[in-house]
Amino acid sequence: MTYPIPIVDLEQFNICKEPEDVSDDVQHQLARQIIDAFSTIGFVGLKNYGFVHLQLAALMKEAKTFFYLPETTKSKYPYRFENQYDRGGWVHLEQESLNYLARPGDLKETFDIINDGKVWPDDEVPGFRPAANEFSHLCWTLSQRVLLLIGIGLGLEDPSFLKNQHSKDGVNHAQTLRCLYYPPLRRDTVIKPDQTRCGEHSDYGSITLLFQDEAGGLELRTRDGEFVPATPMDGVVLVNVGDLMQQWTADKLVSTIHRVVVPETKLTKERMSVAFFARADYDCVIKCLDGSDKYEPITSFDHLSMRLLAAHGQ
Numbered sequence: 001m002t003y004p005i006p007i008v009d010l011e012q013f014n015i016c017k018e019p020e021d022v023s024d025d026v027q028h029q030l031a032r033q034i035i036d037a038f039s040t041i042g043f044v045g046l047k048n049y050g051f052v053h054l055q056l057a058a059l060m061k062e063a064k065t066f067f068y069l070p071e072t073t074k075s076k077y078p079y080r081f082e083n084q085y086d087r088g089g090w091v092h093l094e095q096e097s098l099n100y101l102a103r104p105g106d107l108k109e110t111f112d113i114i115n116d117g118k119v120w121p122d123d124e125v126p127g128f129r130p131a132a133n134e135f136s137h138l139c140w141t142l143s144q145r146v147l148l149l150i151g152i153g154l155g156l157e158d159p160s161f162l163k164n165q166h167s168k169d170g171v172n173h174a175q176t177l178r179c180l181y182y183p184p185l186r187r188d189t190v191i192k193p194d195q196t197r198c199g200e201h202s203d204y205g206s207i208t209l210l211f212q213d214e215a216g217g218l219e220l221r222t223r224d225g226e227f228v229p230a231t232p233m234d235g236v237v238l239v240n241v242g243d244l245m246q247q248w249t250a251d252k253l254v255s256t257i258h259r260v261v262v263p264e265t266k267l268t269k270e271r272m273s274v275a276f277f278a279r280a281d282y283d284c285v286i287k288c289l290d291g292s293d294k295y296e297p298i299t300s301f302d303h304l305s306m307r308l309l310a311a312h313g314q
């Protein structure tokens with residue numbers, strides 16, 4: 001089977017290059033490729049995007065050190081969603097169902113980081129915070145590049161409009177870095193009906209950058225309704241459209257359902273991934289860019305709150 005996701009080479013416009021040094025032709029060509037992918041399958045694979053896997057390996061190592069800690073230690077850092085300024089932390093196994101129609105919960109643990117988090121396991125894993133902050137910064141920079149290409153590709157009057165709604169910091173910034181750990185399953189583990197590593201869902205925000213290790217298991221649903229594997233490729237980051245971007249573009253760009261299945265073999269292999277969710281600033285009102293009223297305007301914060309509460313069974 002051919003790989004279901006188009007791969008785009010970002011070498012000429014990677015994050016080490018200044019946009020003003022890159023010709024309009026190159027930018028428009030890349031923008032077209034991104035829009036083609038985002039308006040059909042909803043995912044693109046980027047290679048040569050400008051940072052190496054050293055930083056990813058460093059973050060995964062620190063995150064694993066955290067996930068390997070005893071439950072009693074990890075529960076000192078529980079996931080909270082108090083308000084827009086105070087959320088993040090550790091989600092335990094089976095706590096969250098990304099497919100919120102299916103309970104029981106997903107066979108995964110996560111650690112979410114927002115606003116440099118208030119909750120950090122600095123005593124136990126001192127290298128986690130610096131590795132995550134460095135990685136988050138690189139991801140934000142890359143997400144800005146992709147948002148600029150979307151603005152160019154959509155022919156917006158101000159091509160920077162979308163990227164300028166995604167601040168790096170400040171009270172309204174909403175970017176989240178999530179480390180996901182899928183523990184090994186024992187041969188005698190009872191997997192409950194409908195239970196999987198990560199339930200089928202579409203992402204909530206604007207775009208997601210997804211870095212996977214080599215374990216595999218990610219699948220996405222094509223327009224024919226069939227799930228196909230999105231096997232990890234060395235040096236490729238997957239970028240996909242979230243629901244709020246679909247709404248913003250009045251369905252020109254599409255968010256695609258995906259999931260992580262329990263492998264049929266190698267059950268005892270662990271899996272790790274890192275997702276960076278680029279979300280519009282909390283106070284940004286999302287109104288259809290084409291001027292239509294296809295969707296009611298909603299703030300980025302209201303949309304996110306609704307989706308997070310559903311995933312946590314509330």
Ligand SMILES: O=C(O)CCC(=O)C(=O)O
Nearest residue numbers: 180198212218260273275
């Ligand atoms: O772990 C993965 O590969 C997918 C995670 C995911 O889809 C998500 O967190 O939204």
Ligand SMILES: [Fe+2]
Nearest residue numbers: 201202203258
């Ligand atoms: Fe996802």
